[in-house]
Amino acid sequence: MALEINQTESETVTTEPKFGGKAVMLEEHIVEIISDSGEGAQKCGQSFGAIAARMGFGVWTVEIIPAEIRPPARSVAGASGNRIRIGSKRITNGGNETDLVVAFNEQVLLGRVRSKELKPGCTILLESMWRTSSNPRFAKSYVETYDQLVAAGYRVYEIPMDKECRKVVSDPRKGKNMFALGVLCGIYSLDLKVARQQIALTFSKKSDEVIKSNVNLLEAGYRYAEEHIDIKYSIPAVKSTENQIVVNGNTALALGVLASGMEICAMYPITPATSASHYLSDVFEKVGGIVHQAEDEIAACTFAIGASYAGKCTVTITSGPGYSLKQEAIGLAVMGEIPLVVVNVMRGGPSTGQPTKTEQGDLMTTIFGSHGDAPKVVIAPGTIEDCFYSVITARKIAETFNMVVVILSDANLATSQQPFRRPVFSEEWMAPPIDQSAVPKGAKPYDWDPKTGLARRFVPGQPNGMHTLTGLAHDVNSHVAYDPEINQQGMRARSLKLATLQKTLRPPTVFGDPTGDLLVIGWGSSKGAIEEAVEGLRAEGKKVSALHLTFIQPLPPGIREILAGFKQHITIENNWCDQWEDEMIDETNRRYSALALLLRSRYLVDIDCWSECRGTPLKPNTVRRVILEKLS
Amino acid sequence: MTEQTETISASECLIRMYDEQHEIEDYQKGVPRWCSGCGDNSILTAVQRLCRDEGLLPEKTVFVSGIGCSSRLPHYMNTYGFHGIHGRALPVAEGVKLARPDLTVFVNTGDGDCCSIGAAHWIHAIRYNMDMTMMLHDNQIYGLTKMQASPTSPLGLKSNTTPHGTYLEALNPLTVTLGVSNVSFVAQVVDWIPEVMYQVLSQAYHHKGFSFVRIIQRCTEWLPKLLDPWLHDRQRVLLLHHENGLEISPALAKSYTKMREHDPSNMNEAREIASAFDPIPVGILYRNDDVPCYEDLRHDSRLRTNSLIQKGLESEFDKFTIWADGNEPA
Ligand SMILES: Cc1ncc(C[n+]2csc(CCOP(=O)(O)OP(=O)(O)O)c2C)c(N)n1
Ligand code: SF4
Ligand SMILES: [Mg+2]
Numbered sequence: 001m002a003l004e005i006n007q008t009e010s011e012t013v014t015t016e017p018k019f020g021g022k023a024v025m026l027e028e029h030i031v032e033i034i035s036d037s038g039e040g041a042q043k044c045g046q047s048f049g050a051i052a053a054r055m056g057f058g059v060w061t062v063e064i065i066p067a068e069i070r071p072p073a074r075s076v077a078g079a080s081g082n083r084i085r086i087g088s089k090r091i092t093n094g095g096n097e098t099d100l101v102v103a104f105n106e107q108v109l110l111g112r113v114r115s116k117e118l119k120p121g122c123t124i125l126l127e128s129m130w131r132t133s134s135n136p137r138f139a140k141s142y143v144e145t146y147d148q149l150v151a152a153g154y155r156v157y158e159i160p161m162d163k164e165c166r167k168v169v170s171d172p173r174k175g176k177n178m179f180a181l182g183v184l185c186g187i188y189s190l191d192l193k194v195a196r197q198q199i200a201l202t203f204s205k206k207s208d209e210v211i212k213s214n215v216n217l218l219e220a221g222y223r224y225a226e227e228h229i230d231i232k233y234s235i236p237a238v239k240s241t242e243n244q245i246v247v248n249g250n251t252a253l254a255l256g257v258l259a260s261g262m263e264i265c266a267m268y269p270i271t272p273a274t275s276a277s278h279y280l281s282d283v284f285e286k287v288g289g290i291v292h293q294a295e296d297e298i299a300a301c302t303f304a305i306g307a308s309y310a311g312k313c314t315v316t317i318t319s320g321p322g323y324s325l326k327q328e329a330i331g332l333a334v335m336g337e338i339p340l341v342v343v344n345v346m347r348g349g350p351s352t353g354q355p356t357k358t359e360q361g362d363l364m365t366t367i368f369g370s371h372g373d374a375p376k377v378v379i380a381p382g383t384i385e386d387c388f389y390s391v392i393t394a395r396k397i398a399e400t401f402n403m404v405v406v407i408l409s410d411a412n413l414a415t416s417q418q419p420f421r422r423p424v425f426s427e428e429w430m431a432p433p434i435d436q437s438a439v440p441k442g443a444k445p446y447d448w449d450p451k452t453g454l455a456r457r458f459v460p461g462q463p464n465g466m467h468t469l470t471g472l473a474h475d476v477n478s479h480v481a482y483d484p485e486i487n488q489q490g491m492r493a494r495s496l497k498l499a500t501l502q503k504t505l506r507p508p509t510v511f512g513d514p515t516g517d518l519l520v521i522g523w524g525s526s527k528g529a530i531e532e533a534v535e536g537l538r539a540e541g542k543k544v545s546a547l548h549l550t551f552i553q554p555l556p557p558g559i560r561e562i563l564a565g566f567k568q569h570i571t572i573e574n575n576w577c578d579q580w581e582d583e584m585i586d587e588t589n590r591r592y593s594a595l596a597l598l599l600r601s602r603y604l605v606d607i608d609c610w611s612e613c614r615g616t617p618l619k620p621n622t623v624r625r626v627i628l629e630k631l632s
Numbered sequence: 633m634t635e636q637t638e639t640i641s642a643s644e645c646l647i648r649m650y651d652e653q654h655e656i657e658d659y660q661k662g663v664p665r666w667c668s669g670c671g672d673n674s675i676l677t678a679v680q681r682l683c684r685d686e687g688l689l690p691e692k693t694v695f696v697s698g699i700g701c702s703s704r705l706p707h708y709m710n711t712y713g714f715h716g717i718h719g720r721a722l723p724v725a726e727g728v729k730l731a732r733p734d735l736t737v738f739v740n741t742g743d744g745d746c747c748s749i750g751a752a753h754w755i756h757a758i759r760y761n762m763d764m765t766m767m768l769h770d771n772q773i774y775g776l777t778k779m780q781a782s783p784t785s786p787l788g789l790k791s792n793t794t795p796h797g798t799y800l801e802a803l804n805p806l807t808v809t810l811g812v813s814n815v816s817f818v819a820q821v822v823d824w825i826p827e828v829m830y831q832v833l834s835q836a837y838h839h840k841g842f843s844f845v846r847i848i849q850r851c852t853e854w855l856p857k858l859l860d861p862w863l864h865d866r867q868r869v870l871l872l873h874h875e876n877g878l879e880i881s882p883a884l885a886k887s888y889t890k891m892r893e894h895d896p897s898n899m900n901e902a903r904e905i906a907s908a909f910d911p912i913p914v915g916i917l918y919r920n921d922d923v924p925c926y927e928d929l930r931h932d933s934r935l936r937t938n939s940l941i942q943k944g945l946e947s948e949f950d951k952f953t954i955w956a957d958g959n960e961p962a
Contacts, residue, residue, distance in 0.1 A: 054954050243959050245952040258945050263936065264731060287944035288936040292730065295756040299723040302716065306696070306727025309714060310735065314727070332717050422953055425942045460712040460728070460735055463691045468706045468713030471699075479662075480707065 028087025040177030045082020056239030092528025182221020249413030256391030261431035331370030339398035357615030382527030453496030507558025512545030671823030671849030702769030719750030872915030
């Protein structure tokens with residue numbers, strides 16, 4: 001089997017001293033730890049990220065998840081682990097290729113090499129037990145891979161992890177990850193004291209003995225690095241003066257549900273949304289909340305609608321296939337003007353697509369989804385912090401406007417961690433109590449305000465408010481009505497609410513100068529990568545700026561004016577658009593990316609787009625390349 | 633402020649009682665648009681009577697339905713109503729009940745709505761056993777969409793989608809329901825014996841749990857003759873009676889002489905009775921008052937105050953917090 005390794009052009013021999021001398025100062029680095037699933041690389045990576053964050057580094061961690069639960073051991077597609085980007089400044093995305101990788105076997109490593117996730121010539125710390133494996137096939141594959149990696153210019157360190165762990169514990173399979181953590185702490189000069197505390201925290205539900213043996217492994221790894229590895233890095237860290245919390249996007253969403261005052265979450269399990277519901281199931285009951293696992297997504301959505309209708313604005317959390325199933329019910333909530341929060345943690349589509357991979361493919365479905373004209377609010381968090389606050393905002397908008405609010409997160413945010421300022425609780429986050437006061441005699445359930453489209457909602461229990469909510473066309477009394485005028489009136493009111501909301505939004509801010517040669521427009525989780533690339537190019541004198549949109553429906557005011565400040569515009573997205581290079585594609589048939597299409601139609605500006613659907617988060621270097629091409 | 637206890641005079645009390653006494657008109661709304669002779673009319677009459685007799689507060693009562701002729705029923709009730717989408721009445725009703733156990737919930741659904749497009753929800757609603765009364769308006773046809781076969785259409789029935797007759801044996805809603813774990817109340821009635829329908833609906837309403845009532849309902853528009861043999865031959869109706877089930881009045885006993893004593897706690901016998909269609913068994917087939925209700929299992933008696941939420945949230949934040957120097961709690 002061909003190795004398909006990137007050959008490095010020239011191996012610049014650095015004059016790093018063998019450790020014992022001074023540590024090499026770095027501004028940032030990307031570290032990966034990968035293993036077969038079940039070997040604990042995820043825990044190691046998360047702990048490494050947490051220790052770094054505690055010490056004041058900027059951190060962004062992303063999970064590396066195999067598509068299958070238990071891929072065969074030592075398989076190329078089976079890499080499970082974590083990717084941690086640490087730096088002295090705040091870090092907003094997963095960055096480019098990996099600088100240093102710890103691998104528990106050469107096969108999972110190969111997977112990463114082939115998907116071009118590793119920087120050419122990067123440092124590899126490889127478990128060497130396979131070299132002497134009693135299975136000749138393993139030994140052969142190990143030796144071959146090792147030789148090719150070295151020939152390709154990678155800097156490979158063979159580490160007898162298994163053997164070293166055996167000196168500390170009897171079953172090294174269970175502890176290798178903490179040994180590896182110790183090695184990484186040693187290489188990156190992380191504080192052992194903080195690392196020990198982190199282990200105590202990670203294993204807080206386990207016995208003291210377990211904690212102790214893991215600390216021993218950590219220290220063994222640390223010592224090993226000092227004694228045997230000739231690299232030592234130091235990244236200056238500035239400890240934050242504010243309390244911060246470190247969670248991934250799904251946990252942030254779930255915390256947002258708690259903080260929004262919502263009481264019920266109805267869901268059906270689906271990757272990559274499920275971990276939000278797992279966490280919520282664990283904690284929601286503490287505050288009197290309920291996670292209801294329905295029989296399917298249609299039931300989850302209609303259950304949520306029933307609960308919302310009865311007075312308790314409810315959230316339903318899902319991903320692509322489940323989101324498709326909910327469409328008819330979402331239309332019902334739109335038609336009945338029932339507040340509802342829907343979270344779609346996007347994954348690769350269509351169909352079952354790429355369950356564990358990230359994509360921004362559902363924007364059009366979200367805006368135009370459900371048959372007929374079904375206006376709903378669409379917001380897309382761009383950071384982990386946004387994930388938290390977006391739920392609070394969504395609940396408020398849903399209840400104020402009696403609308404469906406969809407939050408579009410994605411697998412990238414769902415599995416990434418980034419520290420952000422610890423939120424300060426506010427009573428304003430909370431939902432108001434259910435109105436059970438009598439409705440004035442003669443008041444109508446859909447008394448649409450002619451200017452704003454808003455109508456008061458009557459909740460069961462309110463005397464005089466009795467009416468039958470219906471998904472059929474209806475008049476102000478909620479009576480079924482197919483009268484042409486009445487249908488126009490209802491359509492108008494439901495649409496007007498979006499305009500009314502739009503009037504309350506602030507114009508978005510441009511990242512960089514308000515004028516220039518090129519404006520890069522993005523939405524959702526690509527924010528960090530786009531802004532990082534733009535910042536770098538600006539420092540090189542390029543006249544490029546970025547615009548990130550959080551509200552996508554309605555689009556906030558002020559965008560037309562922003563567009564006018566730039567000669568060219570391009571959206572960069574993680575979804576599909578046709579490429580000009582394809583022979584069949586021309587301006588009469590090119591399918592544009594979702595956001596580009598929306599902006600082109602609204603502002604009549606010739607906005608170009610670039611996108612990819614690789615299942616991986618956009619890299620700053622990719623964005624950089626696209627911008628440079630566009631500018632040339 | 634000093635605490636005030638409200639005291640009212642005896643006469644005022646009587647006036648209030650009178651005020652709260654509802655007439656059947658208080659539950660009526662609009663003019664039903666069903667075909668004349670449609671069995672849905674008698675179901676509506678029975679539930680309106682039930683509401684009045686039970687003194688249900690219109691504002692605390694919700695009728696939830698799907699889509700179909702039968703699902704129009706909430707529009708004719710002067711209570712809260714939810715006329716949702718095809719097949720999904722049950723999960724909507726479950727959401728209502730979980731959010732608001734204080735509300736009385738009824739569900740009206742058709743044989744297509746419940747047994748075809750909404751079949752998954754039906755199975756699971758039985759399992760959730762939430763306190764509500766469900767009426768399956770089983771006319772053995774799709775009424776609203778103009779005469780297509782339904783899962784309960786008898787074998788060989790000619791319809792617009794089966795011009796040569798249906799190919800499959802009908803699905804039996806009773807045996808299906810009785811086969812699901814947590815089943816707690818199963819009954820069957822026919823629309824042409826109002827007295828029995830009323831009595832069964834009343835017991836269904838009083839049963840705490842998910843009460844499943846299959847109502848064999850005439851569709852005079854599409855299948856005007858289908859049920860005639862049963863309608864005209866009273867020997868083809870089997871009345872199930874028991875001290876814990878249906879009570880048969882002397883008048884009823886005179887017209888319907890075919891009876892069987894059946895203890896609703898006897899599941900095996902219930903299943904056996906449910907399997908037969910001729911004579912049509914009418915009455916309460918199964919009842920178990922000891923099955924827990926999902927809303928009770930999930931209920932939290934604590935008051936959900938802002939401070940409770942804040943406390944929970946802060947303790948979660950604590951788990952994930954990196955404290956700035958000097959802020960670490962002791
Ligand atoms: C998703 C969806 N599919 C199909 C329909 C069309 N439709 C409306 S009612 C109905 C069947 C009604 O039959 P049933 O549930 O037995 O009610 P009935 O009219 O007989 O009371 C169908 C197929 C719909 N409204 N929605
Ligand atoms: S079509 Fe049948 S079910 Fe529908 S209203 Fe007419 S008689 Fe009743
Ligand atoms: Mg029917």
